[in-house]
Amino acid sequence: MKVVIPHMGQLDIACRGALRGLGIEVVSPPRSSNVSLKLGARHSPELACLPFKVNLGNFIDALNDGTKMIMTAGGCGPCRFGYYSILQERILQDMGYRFEMVRADEPDRLANLAKTLKDASGAISKFTAYKTVYFIYKRADFLDRIIKWGHFLRPRTSEGNKLSKLCDDAIAMVDKASSLKELRQVKKKVKLLFKDIRIDNAKKPVRLGLVGEFFMVVEPFANMDIERKLGSMGVEVTRGVWLSDWINDRFRFNPFKRNQIKLVNRIARPYLKYPAGGESANTIARTIMFAKKGYDGVIHIRPFSCMPELVAQKILTKVEKDYNIPILTLSVDEHSSEVGFDTRLEAFVDMLVRKRDKRLA
Numbered sequence: 001m002k003v004v005i006p007h008m009g010q011l012d013i014a015c016r017g018a019l020r021g022l023g024i025e026v027v028s029p030p031r032s033s034n035v036s037l038k039l040g041a042r043h044s045p046e047l048a049c050l051p052f053k054v055n056l057g058n059f060i061d062a063l064n065d066g067t068k069m070i071m072t073a074g075g076c077g078p079c080r081f082g083y084y085s086i087l088q089e090r091i092l093q094d095m096g097y098r099f100e101m102v103r104a105d106e107p108d109r110l111a112n113l114a115k116t117l118k119d120a121s122g123a124i125s126k127f128t129a130y131k132t133v134y135f136i137y138k139r140a141d142f143l144d145r146i147i148k149w150g151h152f153l154r155p156r157t158s159e160g161n162k163l164s165k166l167c168d169d170a171i172a173m174v175d176k177a178s179s180l181k182e183l184r185q186v187k188k189k190v191k192l193l194f195k196d197i198r199i200d201n202a203k204k205p206v207r208l209g210l211v212g213e214f215f216m217v218v219e220p221f222a223n224m225d226i227e228r229k230l231g232s233m234g235v236e237v238t239r240g241v242w243l244s245d246w247i248n249d250r251f252r253f254n255p256f257k258r259n260q261i262k263l264v265n266r267i268a269r270p271y272l273k274y275p276a277g278g279e280s281a282n283t284i285a286r287t288i289m290f291a292k293k294g295y296d297g298v299i300h301i302r303p304f305s306c307m308p309e310l311v312a313q314k315i316l317t318k319v320e321k322d323y324n325i326p327i328l329t330l331s332v333d334e335h336s337s338e339v340g341f342d343t344r345l346e347a348f349v350d351m352l353v354r355k356r357d358k359r360l361a
């Protein structure tokens, strides 16, 4: 059974090796591009947010390539995400595509995720489904670690191209691992490979936190590859959201790791008593945490019409003053120009470097 999972950072790669064991072949749609985004945007409601349009473009590309099954998530809550998959399914049907959409309506519940896997694969036991979700978590956790190493090394090395290739190779190695045993072997190999990157100790990168809507932070196409760009400018980036944290907060596969949802809700409470959905509380709390840790600045990235991040953006102006931390908000949609985006990034980083140098002097 072939199933398509839309691009959202490394989600498709985290799922692919794990679902292989269930006889499900995860097909990644062609890489998101301006062409697929334009296609998605043309068939989307005008005020739908960017993730909706990017994913719709992915689905159209995949269906044109002959895919017959789409796997995605639904949900409920203040954010519109919950009904997006239903709307996407109708739009695609109206366009004349015939396919099946397998949807996890309550992705926060392990039983519902397991049921979604059972529906996609035919008859498998509950235990096998749970084991599969655990394996997805382990893969996502290591993929996140590879990205963290990249964030740390990029501003400290002059071997940027070698590092980019290494990160891509490491991700491809995880993609091929089909069992926990194979994943353990890949981890050992990848750790050794990263030791090969030479660090220049004279480089003192400025440190920047990256917060915002989940899809925008983790998906390089949506955020115009902001992490690599900042790394090449000599900035050490720390993400405020991680796929592995999202899974672990809900299913507690690693009980020793603090529940990030409870943590950020508590920290954001003085500014936002009731989370407004999406990553609103996370955005505020992480910004406060970055400020307390002495970060030089924070970049807040959000889709143009995203309600939760708009709420967070308003509150961030107060956090910026209270914690004396520079914040740059980047609002992105299908009309955003990469040149304008890069110019704002460069100006912000220049300002942070000057500020840091002045402080150190």
Ligand code: SF4
Pocket: 049, 050, 051, 079, 080, 081, 213, 214, 215, 277, 278, 279, 303, 305, 306, 307, 308, 309
């Ligand atoms: S959090 Fe914002 S961008 Fe993400 S799905 Fe919800 S409304 Fe859209």
